[in-house]
Amino acid sequence: MIDFKEAAFLENPYPALAELRVPNRPVWNEELGMFLAATHADANAVLRAKTLGRIFQPKHPENEWQEFNWLHADSILDSEPPKHTRLRSLVSKAFNRGKIESLRPLVERLANELADGCAEKLNNDGRFDIIADFAEPLPVKVIAAMLGFPTEDEHLLRPWSQSIVKMYEVSPSEQDRNAAKLAAHEFAEYVHALMQQRKTNPTDDLITDLVQVEEAGERLNAQELIATCVLLLNAGHEASVNGFGNGVVAALERDDQARLLREHPRGVAETAVDEFLRFDAPLHLFERTATAETEIGGVVIAAGQKIAALLGSANRDAAVFDRADEMDLTRDPNPHVGFGAGIHFCIGAPLARMEMSVSLPVLFERVPKLILESDPIRRPTFVLRGYERVYACE
Numbered sequence: 001m002i003d004f005k006e007a008a009f010l011e012n013p014y015p016a017l018a019e020l021r022v023p024n025r026p027v028w029n030e031e032l033g034m035f036l037a038a039t040h041a042d043a044n045a046v047l048r049a050k051t052l053g054r055i056f057q058p059k060h061p062e063n064e065w066q067e068f069n070w071l072h073a074d075s076i077l078d079s080e081p082p083k084h085t086r087l088r089s090l091v092s093k094a095f096n097r098g099k100i101e102s103l104r105p106l107v108e109r110l111a112n113e114l115a116d117g118c119a120e121k122l123n124n125d126g127r128f129d130i131i132a133d134f135a136e137p138l139p140v141k142v143i144a145a146m147l148g149f150p151t152e153d154e155h156l157l158r159p160w161s162q163s164i165v166k167m168y169e170v171s172p173s174e175q176d177r178n179a180a181k182l183a184a185h186e187f188a189e190y191v192h193a194l195m196q197q198r199k200t201n202p203t204d205d206l207i208t209d210l211v212q213v214e215e216a217g218e219r220l221n222a223q224e225l226i227a228t229c230v231l232l233l234n235a236g237h238e239a240s241v242n243g244f245g246n247g248v249v250a251a252l253e254r255d256d257q258a259r260l261l262r263e264h265p266r267g268v269a270e271t272a273v274d275e276f277l278r279f280d281a282p283l284h285l286f287e288r289t290a291t292a293e294t295e296i297g298g299v300v301i302a303a304g305q306k307i308a309a310l311l312g313s314a315n316r317d318a319a320v321f322d323r324a325d326e327m328d329l330t331r332d333p334n335p336h337v338g339f340g341a342g343i344h345f346c347i348g349a350p351l352a353r354m355e356m357s358v359s360l361p362v363l364f365e366r367v368p369k370l371i372l373e374s375d376p377i378r379r380p381t382f383v384l385r386g387y388e389r390v391y392a393c394e
């Protein structure tokens, strides 16, 4: 039985996840009260099953949690058809490949500015933090620019998101719960006020588009609008920061892969991004609830029962990947499930891939002798896996 709180597991969950794949079928986990689908085939089947839905069930139904609850219940991620189809079609237009390509010059400029800042810190202090100085500000600034979130308040986004996502971990503490409740309240109020402004003073941004949008004669209601914006603002950076950090650290810890990044950063950037997400996934566990009896890998999931897809585990499945436990930045094809599968497949995948594949070579070209200055510091969490600080030097 996995101990999700054990320090050794949180440091390196992959040996325990490999054991979970051995039975080759979903395994019941008493602590989480759900089946865990750990193989690539089972995780994929969970994500694609029409009778396994993302159904938000409030852990705290009390009044003071109402904002946290509807921020989830009314978002795309926690809706199922037909509501999901309606919300997703409204948002997906903003994230199609053409729109994302038009953002490339902005991403290039931001990545260069941030890399300048890193080089300057290196000169002055002898080190910089890959997370705080590079990986984090880039996607935060890009998603804020897309939605039209005021630049002067961008610094609020990561702390709000960080507080909210602690609720997705196994047994959050009292302190975490209070912080999540407060962050949901502040975030919802802020976005609500911003939408009111855009209604009266429309600008050229996604919040204005959403406020104005009318599809099939049906406007999004206020809660759906706020929940959608909050989801985009959170999803728009959280996994990208961690995916970039996890991948760069793993590559720097392996001489051959570090050399590839130092010597051919542009040549490997595209495949490196997918290998980053496969090798040390930033998102590990996504739950579903059965709306009807469903069979996954020979196991029957009764209506009302829960099952989770373990993405990071699926991505290490030797049945699908050669040398699954080795990082190979040139791996191609790379059918990882880091962006999910099925109807909830990540809307932001083209954006995340573009941001990471543009910024990775920029960083390594600016600081070609990049090495880790000290042991990177991991956050002690499983569902969202990432580093708190990664000091680098030359």
Ligand code: HEM
Residues within 6 Å of the ligand: 047, 054, 076, 077, 078, 088, 143, 231, 232, 233, 235, 236, 237, 239, 240, 243, 277, 282, 283, 286, 287, 337, 338, 339, 340, 341, 343, 344, 345, 346, 347, 348, 349, 351, 352
């Ligand atoms: C490396 C970065 C990213 C990773 C690994 C990632 C991963 C995922 C995964 C696994 C899902 C599916 C969850 C499920 O099936 O339950 C998802 C959904 C989603 N992601 Fe991402 N994501 C990333 C970046 C982004 C970005 C940049 C955005 C931009 C706004 C974004 C927006 C969304 C949205 C809106 C959904 C919900 C889609 C739906 O329910 O139909 N993500 N993401």
